Amino acid sequence: MTTPAPLRIGLLGTGPWAARTHAPALAAHPGVRLQGVWGRRPEAAEALARTHATTAYADPDALFAACDAVAVALPPDVQAPLAVRAAQAGCHLLLDKPVATTPGGAREVADAAEAAGVASVVFFTLRFAAGVAPWVAEQAAAGGWFTARAHWLGALFSPDSDSPYAASPWRGEKGALWDVGPHALSVLLPTLGDVTHLTAAAGPGDTVHLTLRHASGASSVTTLSLSAPQEAAGVSIELRGTDGVHELPAEWGPATDSFGTATDALLEAVRTGAPHPCDARFGQRVTEILARAEAALSAAS
Structure with missing residues (x-):
């Protein structure tokens, strides 16, 4: 061969x-x-x-x-x-x-x-992190989800940050919604279904709170930030439904x-x-949802 x-x-x-x-x-x-x-x-x-x-x-x-x-x-x-x-x-x-x-x-x-x-x-x-793709596939196959909660809190823009990404102009302009929002959506969409309705509210710094209704009937609440204190930073995604409570694997590898x-x-x-x-078509859909959230934030300001 x-x-x-x-x-x-x-x-x-x-x-x-x-x-x-x-x-x-x-x-x-x-x-x-x-x-x-x-x-x-x-x-x-x-x-x-x-x-x-x-x-x-x-x-x-x-x-x-x-x-x-x-x-x-x-x-x-x-x-x-x-x-x-x-x-x-x-x-x-x-x-x-x-x-x-x-x-x-x-x-x-x-x-x-x-x-x-x-x-x-x-x-x-x-x-593409170790263990996450199989976990997402398992949760999508299980179905029966009632609600989900996601937090993606980074300290990129905190005063004591030494991250090389803190100087990124596009991240400074677009904030957590566009930088880490795609990560959360990449898990929520395949497990709960497409977003059919959303609301968005601003928090401190670049923090954004999203409430989403999904095609499956489930709802989710997501908090995104790049300006959290170092002590408050972290990532979690939790699904709750007829199959119980399931949390995103904590270890992802390099x-x-x-x-x-x-x-x-x-x-x-x-x-x-x-x-x-x-x-790229899935990437397009994620972009459409983020743009809707950005428009909702602008309308509420």
Whole structure:
């Protein structure tokens, strides 16, 4: 049996997320070859490429032409138009969440992937963490859920934060709703069903409280923040229903391992042609829900 050639994958982005997670995971993955790196800062692309013994590209379209797929670690509204161009060039897509910050931008990505016949996977980190995907599948199969409660409280913007992501302009502008909201929705939607109604209320800092009604009839309440005190930070998701009370697994493993699993998912989608549950169309739906919540917050202010 002939071993398939590694998928040639290019990396778009050179920031902390790309350098700490995407690049090392791709460089170590046996099923892909890190073909090259492009970034908005050429000097950073050169440095990251040197670290992983690959090539820095000055032009993203030249990178697309040299690749079978691209992985993206860029702000969402930079990601979206580049993802469309990559799909049109025939590249499979390993995207970051959120796909975009407008429903139209996310729709263009999903439409481009479908029109080009390329596979897409959106890296909702939680969904690819060790133990979480099987847990989500089990809860979705169990059904009978009455309600759910989710907290995603980060301390990124707390006064004593030393996170390299605190300086991110798009996170500063869009806040927890758009940065960690996708994580919560990536678990709530497959277990409880699509969102049919929502309300949103602002809390301290960038904190947002969402109350959601789901297609299954269940409801959920979610609190999102990047400005919680360090002592209050943490993540939990709890489902309650006829099958009892079930909590999200607490141990997820390193982000590089999760990204490796997302890369596996892209390879499988490429091989089989079957859409992954976290594809660009699912990313579009998450974007639509977040945009509705943002509009509700604006109307209430």
